[in-house]
Amino acid sequence: MLSCCGEGEGRPIKSLVEMEMQMQMQMEMAAPRCTSPGCNHGTVIEEISRAHELTSQLRAFLLPLLPSSSLSELAVDHLTEMIECYNSALSMLRAAGGCRSTPSDASGYCADDQKRKRLEGSEWPVVPKKRRNENCRPIVTSVLYDGYQWRKYGQKVIHGATHPKSYFRCTYSKDQGCPATKTVQRDESDADPPKYIVVYRMAHTCRTNMDANLPYALESSATDTTSVVVRHQHFCPPSAATPNPSQSSYLSDGDQELMHLVFPQEVPGTGLDTEGETLSLPWTWESLELDAYLKTMMDSMY
DNA sequence: CATATTTGACCACG
DNA sequence: CGTGGTCAAATATG
Structure with missing residues (x-):
């Protein structure tokens, strides 16, 4: 029924690779344009930001689809690395061009390796009561x-x-001592869809998502349906996996509107009502015409 | 009962 | 001393 791990197994991977190549080409093409006389520095940043956002969306959309395989992990790793590259490029461009940066972006992009090492050997929740903006990765995104x-x-x-800032830590911060945290604050602009400034601090050390789900998928490998369902439970956006608003990481105080960010309006049949309280899920791509949607995404990049 | 969110208090930094 | 990040008790929900 659900073909995530069935005959369509190779298709998401193929699409993923193709899209990766195209997006990398776009990034490579955008950078040189920046150096040409009369180049609109802000436009270049805008374009790369767009590519970054789309890559983030792509990763989020593909996570539930990918079968449990080393190739899938590799693909996700590549996407993650691409996002890091976009972040790095954006920070360099902003630093070089004195362009507007996000409020938490004062120190620019920096890898978390430093801080990760600093935290090694420490026990949760030994974290400074107040952190500086060092070692953070500000991202402006609508997803x-x-x-x-x-x-x-x-x-x-x-x-x-205008909008409050929400503080999140990894669900597995206690179980696995994962130090990852992030803050989410809605951008002041009236962009449509609204943009959010997401600042990631520390890298995930937990084995969740892809890795953590492997045992479940493997255990239920006899029935693809079960496998997919389990994977959906883990990959679904928190708001979807936990219809209870009080158990959602994204639905507090005016954040109801965030629901549509998880399920973009271009994707039909998500079963979300406007209040973000009733969800006719589980979230399945079966009816989402993935190929058409991905094509739309790619088209929007050019 | 377990788990997640809310929210006021606390505390460190600048 | 103001601000921002975190804590923890209260509360909500399945």
Whole structure:
């Protein structure tokens, strides 16, 4: 019934590789344009930001589809690495061109390796009461689902900001000592769809998502349906996997609107109502005409 | 009962 | 001392 691990197994991978190549080409083409006289620096940043956003969406959309295989992990790794590259490129461009950066972007992009090493050997939740903006990865995106499971632990009204900032830590922070945290704050602009400034701190050390799901998928490998269902439970956006609003990491205080970010309006049949309270899920791509949607995504990049 | 969110308090940084 | 990040008790939900 669900063909995620069936005959269509190779298709997502193929699409993924093709799209990776195209997006990398776009990124390579965008950078040189930046150096030409009269180049609109902001436009280049805008284009790369768009590519970054689309890559993030692509990764989120493909996670539930990929079968459990080393090739799938490789593909996801590539996508993740691409996102990192976009971040790096954006930070370099912003630093070089003095362009507007996000509020938390003052120190620019920097890898988390430093901080990861610093935290090695320490026990959760030994984290500084207050962190600086060092070792953070600010991202401006309209898609909040990033494939990880987050637990909200705080919300603050930030001085001068219209919208509150939400604080999330990895769901497995206690179980596995994963130090990953992130903050999400809606951008001040009235962009449609609304943009969110997501600041990631620390890298995930937990084995979740792809890896953590492998045992489940393998155990139920006898029936593809079960396998897929389990995978959906883990990969679904938190708001979808946990219809209970109080158990959603994204639905607090005015964040109801975030629901559509997980299920973009271009994707039909998500079963979401406008209140974000009733979900006719599980979320399945079966009726989503993935190919058509991916094609639309790619077309929008050119 | 287990798990997740909410929210006021606390605390460190600048 | 103001601000932002985190804690933890209260609360909500299945």
